[in-house]
Amino acid sequence: xxxxxxxxxxxxxxxxxxxxxxxxxxxxxxxxxxxxxxxxxxxxxxxxxxxxxxxxxxxxxxxxxxxxxxxxxxxxxxxxxxxxxxxxxxxxxxxxxxxxxxxxxxxxxxxxxxxxxxxxxxxxxxxxxxxxxxxxxxxxxxxxxxxxxxxxxxxxxxxxxxxxxxxxxxxxxxxxxxxxxxxxxxxxxxxxxxxxxxxxxxxxxxxxxxxxxxxxxxxxxxxxxxxxxx
Numbered sequence: 001x002x003x004x005x006x007x008x009x010x011x012x013x014x015x016x017x018x019x020x021x022x023x024x025x026x027x028x029x030x031x032x033x034x035x036x037x038x039x040x041x042x043x044x045x046x047x048x049x050x051x052x053x054x055x056x057x058x059x060x061x062x063x064x065x066x067x068x069x070x071x072x073x074x075x076x077x078x079x080x081x082x083x084x085x086x087x088x089x090x091x092x093x094x095x096x097x098x099x100x101x102x103x104x105x106x107x108x109x110x111x112x113x114x115x116x117x118x119x120x121x122x123x124x125x126x127x128x129x130x131x132x133x134x135x136x137x138x139x140x141x142x143x144x145x146x147x148x149x150x151x152x153x154x155x156x157x158x159x160x161x162x163x164x165x166x167x168x169x170x171x172x173x174x175x176x177x178x179x180x181x182x183x184x185x186x187x188x189x190x191x192x193x194x195x196x197x198x199x200x201x202x203x204x205x206x207x208x209x210x211x212x213x214x215x216x217x218x219x220x221x222x223x224x225x226x227x228x229x230x
Contacts, residue, residue, distance in 0.1 A: 002081030011172020046129040068220035069097025111144030162186040175202030
């Protein structure tokens with residue numbers, strides 16, 4: 001049975017209006033990554049980090065899925081084999097686009113996590129420092145987002161899928177963030193056909209057998225249509 005693993009990054013959501021993770025000078029939506037995407041940044045200024053994620057949570061709730069998200073959902077629905085969708089994105093645009101099975105390796109904006117007991121729940125629109133955990137009441141709520149220096153989620157399931165895949169596609173990824181940047185090498189070891197679909201070449205573009213460059217809303221639907229017609 002054919003098995004496809006798709007990895008998506010910020011580039012697939014950019015045309016929906018979500019900012020890409022890394023801009024010029026290591027900025028993420030005008031904030032230094034170290035300030036808002038590390039445990040140290042949260043410890044230093046939890047109010048700043050909560051305000052940043054509150055704003056992104058509200059923005060993500062307003063934006064809509066685009067043609068690339070919808071095409072991947074169509075592939076999951078209509079492909080005769082297995083399609084495993086892994087995303088580095090913390091938005092819910094894949095779900096809005098119709099995908100029902102999504103592995104969020106970097107967590108979700110819509111989730112909250114207790115730093116004391118590990119309980120997870122749906123985040124309110126606004127979170128503040130000292131927000132209590134509904135399970136243990138500790139005032140240790142944080143966004144359920146994987147920060148730099150933390151272990152991504154679902155890694156065992158992801159590597160199992162990569163070891164068995166026949167096609168691996170990375171869509172809208174920079175190739176700068178590990179372990180995701182190394183997934184193409186895992187897929188190559190499995191003998192899969194590898195394709196990068198991106199606006200511009202990633203840092204690991206040389207590891208891919210095939211490349212397609214252009215806006216995700218054009219390149220991804222075209223690629224999906226080819227797969228479903230074969």
